[in-house]
Amino acid sequence: MDAQFWDDRYRSRERLFSGRPNGVLVTEVTGLTPGQALDVGCGEGADAVWLARRGWQVTAVDISRTALQRAAAAGADLGGRVAWTRADLTAMPLPAGTFDLVSVQYFPLPHQPRHTVLRGLLDSVAPGGTLLVAAHDLADLPPQHDGGFDPGHYYQPGDIAKLLDGNWTVLVDETRPRTAPPPAGTQHTHDTVLRAQRLR
Numbered sequence: 001m002d003a004q005f006w007d008d009r010y011r012s013r014e015r016l017f018s019g020r021p022n023g024v025l026v027t028e029v030t031g032l033t034p035g036q037a038l039d040v041g042c043g044e045g046a047d048a049v050w051l052a053r054r055g056w057q058v059t060a061v062d063i064s065r066t067a068l069q070r071a072a073a074a075g076a077d078l079g080g081r082v083a084w085t086r087a088d089l090t091a092m093p094l095p096a097g098t099f100d101l102v103s104v105q106y107f108p109l110p111h112q113p114r115h116t117v118l119r120g121l122l123d124s125v126a127p128g129g130t131l132l133v134a135a136h137d138l139a140d141l142p143p144q145h146d147g148g149f150d151p152g153h154y155y156q157p158g159d160i161a162k163l164l165d166g167n168w169t170v171l172v173d174e175t176r177p178r179t180a181p182p183p184a185g186t187q188h189t190h191d192t193v194l195r196a197q198r199l200r
Contacts, residue, residue, distance in 0.1 A: 003063045003088070010044075010066040019074070021050035022105045023179030024134040028172065028195050035100030038124060040089060041107035045071025045082070052081035056101070061085045061092065090117050094124040104133045108154045115163060118155060122164070125198045131168075133157045137175050137190035140182075157194035164196055171195045 025047050034055030039048045042060035044067055051058050052075060060082050062068050068084045075082050090110070102125050109118060125131050135156055161173045172195035182188040 003065070007064050007066045010064050010070070015044065015070070019044065019046055020180065021046045022134060024191055024193050025050070025103055025105060025132065027179065028132050028193070029101065029103070029130075032101065032130060035129075036098060036126070037101040037103065038094070038099040040102065040104045040109075040121070042071060042084075043067050045074045045084070047103060047105060048082050048084075049075045049078065051101075051103075052078045056081070058082045059085055059099075061087050061089060063088050089121075094120050096123045097126050099124050100126055100129040102129070102131050104131075106135060110154055118160065118163070122198075127198055127200050129198050131160075131194070131196045131198070133160055133194040135192050136186075136188045137192050140186075140188045140190055142187075157192045161194050161196070167200050168196045168198055171197060 029051070034051075035057070037048075037051050037056040037058045039051065039058055039060040042048050042062045043064075045060060048058045048060035048071065058081060060068075060071060062071070062084075063086065065086055068086055071082075072084045075084075089107075090112075102121055104121070109121075112118070122131065138151055138156065141151060158173065161170055164170065172193055175190050175192045178189055178191055
């Protein structure tokens with residue numbers, strides 16, 4: 001799933017996603033004090049725009065140029081509150097201790113030896129900051145018979161929770177019903193959610 005894959009996928013439709021922020025983000029972030037946020041795999045920008053309009057300064061990262069162009073157009077009125085950043089997260093170094101919120105919504109982060117990329121994400125959360133990860137519940141996915149996308153190759157929120165050390169407190173680690181209808185053509189009725197706070 002490289003840049004060409006994602007550009008082709010976005011170009012296949014006038015708009016790939018709903019244009020509304022993810023329900024998990026809205027539920028878990030409403031009430032947090034705005035600060036610096038990292039939106040991982042920002043797509044067409046709905047989450048980043050929602051955050052910015054609530055006072056967050058957002059670094060929104062995606063590998064797809066097409067997605068970022070759409071996102072920038074959607075957030076054209078935000079006056080520089082979002083830095084739209086084209087990058088491959090698996091090759092992008094992140095500044096340590098920078099973000100008050102790191103949001104990873106349905107982003108397919110592949111397992112790696114020594115968890116290099118994941119640990120970079122965790123390290124980028126500032127002391128007192130929040131890590132928020134949402135994924136589709138694997139129980140909703142059809143069996144894989146064709147050698148296609150295998151969710152077992154990617155981190156799930158529960159996997160990440162098990163890797164957190166004493167520098168973290170886990171606030172939410174659960175499966176819950178979705179707050180919005182599933183994406184078109186899917187049967188995703190539940191989300192798995194991890195929300196953790198970095199203590200130091």
